[in-house]
Amino acid sequence: MIGQILAHTPAWVFALFLVLLVFGLMQTRTRTVRRIPALLLPAGMIALSLAGIQSSFGLAPAPLASWAVALAIAAMVGHAVFRDRRVSYDAAAKTYFVPGSWVPLAVIMAIFFAKYVYAVMNALNAAVVSTPLFVLGLSAVYGVLSGYFAARALNLIGLTQEA
Numbered sequence: 213m214i215g216q217i218l219a220h221t222p223a224w225v226f227a228l229f230l231v232l233l234v235f236g237l238m239q240t241r242t243r244t245v246r247r248i249p250a251l252l253l254p255a256g257m258i259a260l261s262l263a264g265i266q267s268s269f270g271l272a273p274a275p276l277a278s279w280a281v282a283l284a285i286a287a288m289v290g291h292a293v294f295r296d297r298r299v300s301y302d303a304a305a306k307t308y309f310v311p312g313s314w315v316p317l318a319v320i321m322a323i324f325f326a327k328y329v330y331a332v333m334n335a336l337n338a339a340v341v342s343t344p345l346f347v348l349g350l351s352a353v354y355g356v357l358s359g360y361f362a363a364r365a366l367n368l369i370g371l372t373q374e375a
Contacts, residue, residue, distance in 0.1 A: 217332055225328065232324050236317030244307045250368055253316070254361035257323060258283070261358035264327040268334070269347055278351035279358075286359020291366040301371035308368055319360045326353055 235253060262279070269275040298311045330350060333341050340346050 220335070221328075229324060232320050233317075236320040239316035239320075240312045240314055242310070242312045244302075244305075244309055246307050247368075247372065250308050250310070251365055254365035254368075257320060257361040258358045260327075261323055261354040264323070264330070264354050265351055268327075268330050268341075268350065274344070275347050275351040278348040279355040282352040282355025283359045283362060284355075286356045287362035287366060290360055290363025291370075294363065295367050296364075299367060299371065301368070301374070303372075308371065315360075316364075319357050323354065323357045326350065326357070 239253070261283075265271070265275050265279050296311065296313070298309075300309045301307075302309065330341065
């Protein structure tokens with residue numbers, strides 16, 4: 213069955229997986245990053261998550277609300293509680309010092325695989341994908357995962373404003 217699923221997966225999905233894998237692996241290295249590139253990954257992952265809502269359920273109010281509430285809660289909690297205090301900002305160079313971490317790779321892969329598993333379930337006509345609980349639950353999962361990246365962006369923006 214897995215072979216059939218992979219055989220019917222469009223080539224662009226594998227390409228997207230590789231691109232996301234590379235971006236995730238880049239996050240495992242300690243690096244110095246300029247402002248705009250530092251904010252592009254969080255923005256891109258939030259956009260990918262929102263695209264998951266749109267492609268799965270359309271921009272209907274209930275899934276969007278579930279996604280947005282979960283994103284907001286995860287961003288606030290992540291920013292307040294799980295902030296990486298090792299990240300710093302150099303105002304003179306306008307760069308961030310970002311220590312490497314495997315967490316962004318895990319979150320990127322979670323967003324990708326949530327979207328992929330949904331697509332497979334939908335292609336197999338699994339009845340559960342249209343139930344309200346599933347729709348709201350998956351939307352919330354996308355939101356929580358995006359909230360991680362929103363919290364990272366809030367941390368970076370906060371460091372910029374403190375400098």
